[in-house]
Amino acid sequence: MAILATFSARYLTKDRTMNLLARLIVSGALCASMAANAASLGGYPADATCADERNESYAQGFAAGDENGYNRGYQVGFGDGSAAQIAACVADPQGCGITLASCIPDATYGETEPNDNFITADPLTLGVGFWGQNYGAADQDWFYTETSTANQNLIIDFSVPDWIEGADLAAGVPAIWNLSVRDAAGNIFANFNTNVVGGIEATSNAVTYSVTLGLAGTYYVLVKPVIADELCDDGYCASTAYSYSVTAFLQTTNLDNNQPIAGFYDAEIEPNDIPSHANPLATGVSMYGLINLTFNIPLESTDGEDETYVWGQGESDWYVYKSDGNEIVTLTLCAKEVCGPGNWFIEVYDQAMAQRWESGESRETLTPLLAFNTDTVEDPSQTYRLGLKDPGYYFMRVNHKRLFDAPCLFNQLVSTTSDTGFVGACECESGNTCYVPADCSDEDLGLLCRNVPVDCVVGIEAGCAYIEDSPPGCGTADEEGNIEACDTYQTQARCTCSQYGGVVEIPENEYSSPYNFTWHSTQLPTNTIDTDAYEDYLNRSNPYD
Helix, strand or coil: CHHHHHHHHHHCCCHHHHHHHHHHHHHHHHHHHHHHHHCCCCCCCCHHHHHHHHHHHHHHHHHHHHHHHHHHHHHHHHHHHHHHHHHHHHHCCHHHCCCHHHHCCCCCEECCCCCCCCCCCEECCCCCCEEEECCCCCCCEEEEEECCCCCEEEEEEEECCCCCCCCEHHHCECCEEEEEEECCCCCEEEEEECCCCCCCCCECCEEEEEEEECCCCEEEEEEEEECCHHHEECCEECCCCCEEEEEEEEECCCCCCCCCCCCCCEECCCCCCCHHHCEECCCCCEEEEECCCEEEEEEEEEECCEEEEEEECCCCEEEEEEECCCEEEEEEECCCCCCCCCEEEEEEEEHHHHHHHHCCCCHHHCCCCEEEEEECCCCCCEEEEEEECCCEEEEEEEEECCCCCCCEEEEEEEECCCCCCEEEECCCCCCCEEEEECCCCCHHHCECEEEEECCCCCCCCCCEEECCCCCCCCCCECCCCCECCCCEEEEEEEEEEEEEEECCCCCCCCCCCEEEEEEEEEECCCCHHHCHHHHHHHCCCCCCC
16 A cells, blocks of 8 residues: 555656556555455465556556647647737738738639620629629620530539528529520520520529520620519519629530521611512511501691591501512411510502502502401411412511591602612602603603603693604704794603501600511412312212212
8 A cells, every 4th residue: 555655656646647556546446355365275376466557557547638738739839829919910911921811711703894785794704603783774784605516515603692581483482584595697596585594504592594506606695574463563673783694505416517607586677668669578587568658747637527637647667579470478466576566457459469569559449369457456477378479579568547538747759779769859739659751861760751742831830841853843944034932841750658647646745656467378289179189089989978
């Protein structure tokens, strides 16, 4: 026990070794008990056995104490050292090598306003998120990227910040955005709403879309807000002025398809106000047109006892189609896009009748192949069919609905060289077409003229001249010096109405004039009776014959 006391005083003076002391006391008691029994058992166990037990307990206790002290010391020391280092760096950042730039997070990129159209679109760096924000319903954000090869996939990732509580794009929370991909001509290649999940997996605050671009070149990504009914309540609509991020990637594919360079639609090219300046139609391709109205000059008219005014009717739009014959034409109005509100008047002429129309012949004598009025307000899309038997050119005229006897707003001389088909103002005493005296000596005017024998004052009246040597011998002096007057003729040019008047009804707070149509022609036998199918039908057995 003296040895144990000495051991405890020398080695076990710290509190953290109390476990070892307890184990040694237990071991010593055990050895004392065993020593007491040894007297009756012949001196067993030996003193060496107790020494071994004491040494083993000491070694275990020392190792445990050393490990525990190291861990506690490391934690305390590391914490104190970190706190001291932070305090030192706060007091002297430059002494720790800390600069302002090292404290700022990695750079992000954002839209640069204004970027509301093709011209001011922001270039997208592939794989880099661009932050944007629609500040109102009219704010559009345009971006662009360029494909390097044909048939590349444009992958667009759209997301909103994580800090927006309850964000769920599929549910339209916090808002709905529309994304569209367009080419340099404005044609839409893809169109997505962020509350509609595409074929690529989406999360609550991010959605990814993909579109394959057939041609190499510049493509635009347009982001704009969507005002949805579910976001509105009693006229108030939830704000869409939340920030978003759009990231673009280009993925090269193995597709070897050859995408032809073709437009999604055609548009009229002014002036196309007469048949000789008609715009050609491509079968199956939608054509967009616009009737230019004239609201600056009212025409006075009378309606019973009340004096009223009508406004100038818009100019005509003419189109031409070359048929190989035996074709069926399907004419669909306003199917590609909703037309402007209003009533439309459509006529289809063959070439001979169109030429008569252009020459100023009275409308009452002209017979179109097809003529109809259509109300695009009540029935936005309508379809008509027409068979073309003979090959040749066919002309289509579009204008607002009006009566044939509508008053004329403006008369002009008919020209074969003018871009518009008309040149110079004129006036008919009655009707919408006539011949009026005119000087047709200027070939550049290209007037449609005729010479009419008539009494007129040469040199005074327009277009008046002698009919040379009529009657024979006139205009020359005889032996007595008398000169017999010659007959005269007068040059007359065709004067016709170049713009009609009429009442154009426009709904309140609306505008009129835009329209579109698709002319689709299919070459088929003219009539079913001419087909083999009809012959086969006639040869079938019929129990009623």
